[in-house]
Amino acid sequence: MRVPLLNMKAPHEELADEMQTAFTRVLKSGWYILGQEVSAFEAEFAGYCESQYCVGVGNGLDALHLLLRAYDVGAGDEVIVPSNTYIATWLAVEYAGATPVPVEPDDRTYNIDPAKIEAAVSSKTKAILVVHLYGQTADMDPINAIAQKHGLKVIEDAAQAHGAKYKGRPAGSLGDAAGFSFYPGKNLGALGDAGAITTNDAGVAEKVRVLANYGSEIKYKNSVKGFNSRLDELHAAFLREKLKVVEAWNTRRLLAAERYIHALQKTALKLPYVPETCKPVWHQFVIEAPQRDALQKYLTDAQIGTLIHYPIPPHLQEAYASSGWRRGDFPLAERMAKHVLSLPMGPHLAPNEIDYVCQKLIDAI
Ligand SMILES: *Cc1c(COP(=O)(O)O)cnc(C)c1O
Numbered sequence: 001m002r003v004p005l006l007n008m009k010a011p012h013e014e015l016a017d018e019m020q021t022a023f024t025r026v027l028k029s030g031w032y033i034l035g036q037e038v039s040a041f042e043a044e045f046a047g048y049c050e051s052q053y054c055v056g057v058g059n060g061l062d063a064l065h066l067l068l069r070a071y072d073v074g075a076g077d078e079v080i081v082p083s084n085t086y087i088a089t090w091l092a093v094e095y096a097g098a099t100p101v102p103v104e105p106d107d108r109t110y111n112i113d114p115a116k117i118e119a120a121v122s123s124k125t126k127a128i129l130v131v132h133l134y135g136q137t138a139d140m141d142p143i144n145a146i147a148q149k150h151g152l153k154v155i156e157d158a159a160q161a162h163g164a165k166y167k168g169r170p171a172g173s174l175g176d177a178a179g180f181s182f183y184p185g186k187n188l189g190a191l192g193d194a195g196a197i198t199t200n201d202a203g204v205a206e207k208v209r210v211l212a213n214y215g216s217e218i219k220y221k222n223s224v225k226g227f228n229s230r231l232d233e234l235h236a237a238f239l240r241e242k243l244k245v246v247e248a249w250n251t252r253r254l255l256a257a258e259r260y261i262h263a264l265q266k267t268a269l270k271l272p273y274v275p276e277t278c279k280p281v282w283h284q285f286v287i288e289a290p291q292r293d294a295l296q297k298y299l300t301d302a303q304i305g306t307l308i309h310y311p312i313p314p315h316l317q318e319a320y321a322s323s324g325w326r327r328g329d330f331p332l333a334e335r336m337a338k339h340v341l342s343l344p345m346g347p348h349l350a351p352n353e354i355d356y357v358c359q360k361l362i363d364a365i
Helices: 009-014 016-029 036-048 060-070 087-095 140-150 202-211 233-243 246-264 292-301 318-323 331-339 351-364
Strands: 053-057 078-082 099-103 125-131 153-157 177-181 195-199 216-218 285-288 340-343
Touching: 009 016, 016 036, 016 233, 036 053, 036 195, 036 233, 053 060, 053 202, 060 087, 060 125, 060 153, 060 177, 060 195, 060 202, 078 087, 087 099, 087 125, 087 153, 125 140, 140 153, 195 202, 246 285, 246 351, 292 340, 292 351, 331 340
Parallel strands: 078 099, 078 125, 125 153, 153 177
Antiparallel strands: 053 195, 177 195, 285 340
């Protein structure tokens, strides 16, 4: 048996008719940028996130970058970020001209540890950019309380968390604003790059809309130096079809996660920890193993696809060589990079595939 980390074909086979219809609708409309599909998707996705506003943009990195700009975060400012995240979180801060200030995670949830945030707040801090890593929301109540106390904005990097809940409320509605990615491999994915922001702040939504469209509110009148980062009509049309099934597909991921946990709970592997406040959407199913590299090789030899999210924390990336961070500066992020392993996950992962992966894991350890 061969089990891929993520089956990218099956979802699109299941929705082939819907995707074809969406394509034909856009093709025949004669309108390909900023039209009805984008407006309709924005309204539908805002509803899904229980937010008042949604603005489509080109990708998840731009969603975060443009939000920071909309909040006037720029040169000389600091933004608190998790030490363990995809580098895009940090780069969004750099794009805005500000400095990312890393804070270590809670080693059970992998999300930013609220207890460590205040020590990182300075007079330059403008925002906390939290990540809902692997599809589980960060511990938002204490984070929002710290932000309130220090007058900071809270921005969610919800790129991995479409539909995830915290105390019954969805990602995208848990801070001042949120950035989403619709990269094909995310829980809600387009057939290429796409992204969006959600917020209840009308002013910020409008600023992002203008920034993403060359800084222009009225065609050929540019109020600010903007960017070209628009959600395409075609992707919006595809996303509208996929939005109809995202809840059902997240439920399938949940069932897969439960099957893994049931089969592996008696092993020495460290399994995902889910606090009572959280309802994750299982973007990734991440375990920790002491001999992670040997285990990954064993699984690879058994035709099981795995990946490490993430093998090198941002502060140790070559891209950050000039910033002076050293090995040992963020030991938890570094430990995770050494021990975490993402197992196959997705709405089209079959029970017998999960059983095969679990059997191989049990054989290996
Ligand atoms: C995917 C991802 C992003 C970036 O999204 P793109 O659409 O690829 O730009 C940002 N943050 C996290 C946590 C992600 O997983």
